[in-house]
Amino acid sequence: MDMDVPGDKRLAAAVVMHEGRVLLVRRSETERFLPRVWGVPCGKLEPGESPQDGVLRELKEETGLLGEVVRKVGESSFVSEYRGHEVKNWQDNFLVKPLSRHITLPEPDQAYAWLSPAELSSVDIDEYNLDIVRQALQRP
Numbered sequence: 559m560d561m562d563v564p565g566d567k568r569l570a571a572a573v574v575m576h577e578g579r580v581l582l583v584r585r586s587e588t589e590r591f592l593p594r595v596w597g598v599p600c601g602k603l604e605p606g607e608s609p610q611d612g613v614l615r616e617l618k619e620e621t622g623l624l625g626e627v628v629r630k631v632g633e634s635s636f637v638s639e640y641r642g643h644e645v646k647n648w649q650d651n652f653l654v655k656p657l658s659r660h661i662t663l664p665e666p667d668q669a670y671a672w673l674s675p676a677e678l679s680s681v682d683i684d685e686y687n688l689d690i691v692r693q694a695l696q697r698p
Contacts, residue, residue, distance in 0.1 A: 625657055
């Protein structure tokens with residue numbers, strides 16, 4: 559096997575909810591993966607990092623928010639391509655309560671919105687991210 563080809567990737571996504579509204583972030587136009595698409599904060603886990611720790615780290619890196627994991631709401635997976643090889647991506651999805659309120663986005667062309675479930679279709683959210691939000695909206 560080619561040493562440059564990664565194995566399966568682990569990710570974690572945060573569905574941040576406050577007062578019945580979900581935080582969505584628009585990706586930068588410079589992103590290689592889904593530029594300008596709205597979604598939940600998500601990212602790759604570091605080696606040895608737990609999904610709960612990783613989702614809170616990604617939330618802080620992507621929005622500046624501190625958070626607390628309320629519960630795991632589900633899992634998602636997708637296949638991506640890396641240098642001509644398929645990579646399976648496994649993702650744990652969490653409902654997160656924000657512990658801070660000031661949002662700082664890394665890129666100037668990004669935006670964020672707190673949307674009610676009925677308002678989710680008012681932005682360009684893809685079906686994958688919409689499914690993650692739906693997982694969190696379902697009662698345990």
